[in-house]
Amino acid sequence: MSEAVASDIKLIVFQLMNKEYAIPVNQVQSIEKVEHITRVPKTEKFIKGVINLRGVITPIIDLRSRFELEEAEVTESTRVIIVNFNDLEVGFIVDLANDVIDIPVESIEPPPEVVGVTEAEYINGVAKIGKRLLILIDLEKILIPEQLSNLGIEG
């Protein structure tokens, strides 16, 4: 991230609990409205189930729940961001997804070190654009946490 040449990075911006988060656009496949989610029994609490995404069964993760935030009711503005990472196709439920912005790579700073907040574990960095603070989430840590393989399997 310390390249001398100034280059821009395109981000999808979404909201959780009135805070703004961002994912690089190249990791996002599409943004969908929330449709019927089929619950999958005996999985992690944050896995809300699966949806039919144009013929592909796609698991849905509630990002609020993943970050151990208070869960919210589905509203008109609730969206599912379908991400594709390392052949894993997963949807994230977010409060709102309404912005695509370009920011200079060098404006991204390493995440602040806060102990004891779950959310902080899944952050790649923060970017300050004027008065806005964007939190860049780390898909790898969200999707492939070590404890998932232990907890997710029963029987």
Next chain:
Amino acid sequence: MPRGVGQMDMNQYLEVFIEESKEHLQACNEQLLELEKNPEDIAIVNEIFRSAHTLKGMSATMGYEDLAKLTHQMENVLDAIRNGKIKFNPEILDVVFLAVDDLEAMVQSIADGGDGKRDVSNVVAKLLLIENGESPANAEAKKEVAVAIAEKPQAAKSEYDEFELTVLQQSRDQGFETYEITVALRDDCLLKAARVFMIFEILEKIGEVIKANPSVDQLEEENFDQEFTITIVSKESNHDIQKKIMKVSEVDRVDVNIISLENLRQYEEQEVTDVTPEKNNHVEIENTSNEDQESKPEDKKAANTTKHSSSKTIRVNIERLDILLNLFEELVIDRGRLEQISRDLNNQELHETVERMSRTTGDLQNIILNMRMVPVETVFNRFPRMVRQLARDLNKKIDLEIIGAETELDRTVIDEIGDPLVHLIRNALDHGVETPEERKANGKSEVGTVVLKAYHSGNHVFIEIEDDGAGISRDKVLSKALSKGIVTEQAAASMTDSQVYELILASGFSTADKISAVSGRGVGLDVVKSTIESLGGSISIESKLGQGSVFSIQLPLTLSIISVMLTEIQQEKFAIPLSSIIETAIVKKTDILNAHNQQVIDFRGKVVPVLFLNEIFEVPVFEELEDEFYSVVIVRKGDKMAGLVVDSFIGQQEVVLKSLGNYLTNVFAISGATILGDGQVALIVDCNALIK
């Protein structure tokens, strides 16, 4: 004809080459085993020779020198056998088998993207020793002559020039006949250059090639349609020449005409002023066909008789079939949706149209699924070799009998079933069949029999491996299982025989007193069991001490589209595969009994445990149902049964099985999902996981 590949782009032929090579090698393997049984049968040697010869031609064309070298040497030995120069014996067979092994390894390496190179000098040397009657130097010299002869026509122009005419004249004076041979390759012939190479090889043996039209260069580069004309001088009769060329596969038609020099001279005079190669070519072809008319019917007949054995097929990449199936699956989902809409709207015309569409797609489904069906032969055919080798290693005498090799299974299943079968056959050979001495002592024939049987039954395919060996000793298995802590003493006492036998499929089990290299590493059989179960199948064992055992594998016909019973629990829908269901029943609440912490029902005289799916799947409750009856789906896994309680049955439906993806793996008691007519996802219940 030079053996170089030139600039030809071989990649497009590579797949065909690999497929054909594998087929020819398989043919070699099968025929060699035949030959072992009937060592005097020259027809079999001929068959092997032909396969080896084709393989040589193909590999030389493709530029795989080692492959060509080894097949060439193998061919020489086979040639010597069929000409009675050397006597066939088992030792020779072993070396030829060794050579085939090497060839297989090379083809495999090519298939894996390697260069197909391998040190074959050892086997080649052995083959040379066998061939002994004919010195290697001789063979080498022959090859050079062949090359020299082949290169000569390259200098030739399209017409017969003065030099050629002189040659023809001279040959004729020496009693050689001049033939103009028109060869037509089959339209679907893919390795044209290879066929040309093979035809030239034959011609060079029976005479001298004077001219080719198009030129040898062009032929080599496949710069021709399906037909080409070669002029040769030979002492053979035209009939014999035709027959020999027809031996090359993918040759459609061969016309052999005697041409008189007078005719040729005339030609020359007519055309000598300005002849373009094309024009000449044209006239010549016309000429041959005119001259040809009388002999044609006969030729046709000959062609027909050689062709009848091959059925008309095309090769299709399995990926394309997968895409086709995927598209069809989309259609099945839409069909389900349409059916639902038509039910809701209750419009007669719509109803009829949807009905007709359902029938058509039903037929389409059968055809597409059938296209993916492959005979189990493709897996079975490697076993005779394996059994032969193993029997030798183990010093046992074993006959392998294969029944129902034509039984068809889905390609996906075929790809997976090979390894489990290898394990089971090894197991039968090693632990099942006794040594000849033991068998004799027990009053059996010295030769043990292993039967590999495949057959269809309903929506399943069964594969059985039966041996007439020692059988499984219940006591031995039990004591072993107890010592390994696989079962408890109490459990052991109440187990049925087949339950005991199934213990040998548990991990960490090996019944052989000593561990042998063949099987008995104790890791094999539990892998067999899990592979078969992952395919949606099951395995059971029957055995009689002293008389033998039967391992029976049950497999689903296809994996992608299955029939399910759709059920509802609160607001959720679950699909239960019909293959696991025995029947559905409505049971009074008061008929449910309690037996040590387990609720059971009496189902046709059997005590069947009852499982409440809403509890197992922690289904959220929206409304309390007050009903004095339960809807129960009776499912089974092998001999064991269970009753799954649901709220209501929706009905039977064909659905497309989809995986939950890479993220959700190992979800308890869920084997996959499917998309229903309304676009929603329903989970498919894995009954095997529910029945312990």
